[in-house]
Amino acid sequence: MSQSDILAGLAAILEEVAGVDPADATADKTFIDDLDVDSLSMVEVVVAAEEKFGVKIPDEDVKSLKTVGDAVSYIQRAGVAA
């Protein structure tokens, strides 16, 4: 799956879970400070992303996903590994 497909999918999840405008969900944005996704909603985002992209994102890896771009790269790598 291409980075832009993953980004679009993630933006849709962020809109659904946290009400983030898809236009704001760009690779450079941090989840917490820029997009105001709190730690509880972040768990929802991760679970939805696992389901949507068919990947596993262990809890211990979630902390390293600071920006939308971090998550896109992680999902792409995890998808290839799977």
Next chain:
Amino acid sequence: MTETPRQVVVTGLGATTPVGGDVASTWEGLLAGRSGVRRLTEDWVEQLPVHIGAPLAVEPPLGRVEARTLDRVQQLALVAAREAWADAGTPDVDPERLAAVIGSGIGGVLTLLGQYDVLRERGPRRVSPHVVPMLMPNGPAATVGLAFTARAGVHAPVSACASGAEAISHALDMLRAGRADIAIAGGSEAAIHALPLAGFAQMQALSRRNDAPATASRPFDKGRDGFVLGEGAGVLVLETAEHARARGARVYATLAGSGISADAYHVAAPEPGGAGAARAVRAALRSAGLVPTDVVHINAHATSTPAGDVAEARALRAALGAALDTVTVTSTKSMTGHLLGAAGAVEAVFCVLALRERTVPATRNLDALDDEIDLDVVSIDNRAIPTGAVLSNSFGFGGHDVCLAFTP
């Protein structure tokens, strides 16, 4: 002229009920005798012996994300609190002098039951990370405290169907004690679900007039056969008179006093003689500096159960004596159904409006007053009342008795 220090006044009202989506439409509905009771349409209804309830007249107007992270009981509290806060003129107050006290009888039971289904059907990874803050009984208080930045204290009295009234009483104590200048106080409930309905039905507490929803809630009537489960929220903005005066706030009424007692008789049945409830009424009068002849109107707890309504009538006679003869009593539950932990709060709103407009909405469905009810219950037509003190009773499973006293 001297004034009692820290007199507490009501400066804002908010409500969402089975009769209306806000205070104005609810009050107009009560005066028009409109029932909020209807046949429930959920697919689980048919398996239950009770097919009726009193759902909200207007769904909470919240955004999708708010709706996702707040249980319905929190959503209703937020809707009522926003209305009350705006009604109070969005007061400018130091957050450290603002309190939130919102009670609930059952808390986020819809989330608890819904998420248990998710756990069993889809596993723990699918359980919402919001589930604990959504199901905790202090959830509605926490939601309101966060929304309005209340840092003087956030409290959630839990006393079944007395919770909303107890919240208002607790807020009064805080304001009188000088622990806050303003308190957002009330109650919320959203428990229309198969499990609570089945449980109340097993207690023989619910009306089974499934074929005539609008006439099912009939407090004080000979033919009453139980209460109707409703949902909703009521919130008052309470404020020290000093603070209200300083900001030029519009004052609806004075919350003159409150009384709390406990039956310690049975977990669910009322003490037949109403001794515990009578003690709450006497305590409220004492707290307010009132005597029985000051009372002009009582919004009774009267849920339409055979035992409860009689016990309350006896309690009122014990507490007020002959002065009760000239008191206009009503039960607005004849139209709203029983909102459990929100009941005392929405009925406090109704008391404030009755006091202000000098009008008491008639109790509906009162075709024949029970011989054991020795009260002047206003029925058929709404009634004008003289100015004076107004009481609101709320009692709850667990033997909780609360009485609030309002004066002009």
